[in-house]
Amino acid sequence: MSAVVHVVAMSDGGYVAAGWVGAVGLVGAYVLVTLRRGRRLSRRVPEGDRRWS
């Protein structure tokens, strides 16, 4: 039983990797969603109303 627990238990490196991958992954996904929303909406708005373009 203790051997099983030892195998299943995550090492410190595993927790560190989970935290960093989770953070980068979530922010990356949000970046993609935001850029896609921007592209979709931009096509529906005349160029003059997009002050930054």
Add this chain to the structure above:
Amino acid sequence: MSDVSDPTETEAEAEAEVPAHTGSRATQVLGLAALAALALWVLYGLVWSPPDREMGDLVRLLYVHVPVAILFYAGAGLTTFASLMWLRRRSPGWDALAVAAAELGVVFGALTLLTGSIWGKPTWNTFWTWDARLTSTALLEVLLIGYLAVRRVDPSPSGGSTRASILGLLLFPNVIIVHFSVDWWRSLHQKATVTRLDPTIEGDMLVALMVGMAAGGLVFAWLLIHRFRVAWLEQQVERHDLDAAVAARRAEGQLSTNEPEAQPA
């Protein structure tokens, strides 16, 4: 050869001429700076900084957790400020800034809770406990989600913004409660480390944390500009749709008033 141009080709050409996105030269420069800072953050956080004497390699989680927590506070504080300005000035720009900051606050709040829980498991032997800091952080996240939900409840755009702005005013006071919760109540969570005049860490570990804050700040600023522009576009689309609906209704009204006159003839 045909004189008639392919409509799909013309559409594609038009799209190529007028890029339809929320980017600009400024965001390109900011984005590149953010990417460079992110690379430096990863190197400092995972390679160059030494393990902590007590926490070992788990300290590397704090190089993510602390910056995202500060940006979570920033998102909530900015939402309160923009909400206050919206209530005073009724300018659509402040409304767009409020919703952009609130959404970023939710994302960084989720990251704060996620990275904190992952750090808590090997350190406290639990992912979650009803500690004052953890509970007040979760409450702040719920308030931010509530802010976004209230905006959608009221069908009139300005009505939803006004109701949400009143809720938005509660966010920054909650940030203060979250920050001082470790001093006001008994807490498992450690007290302030870097937001004090004499930081309790030093050397490469302090540099890793500072690089993390700078990189996170650049990513936050880049995202905030893009999300602000998305909110601005949403307002424009709503306005155009409303104008089109009013014009259609007027045309319908004109038709119905003209119809009886046409009947006797």
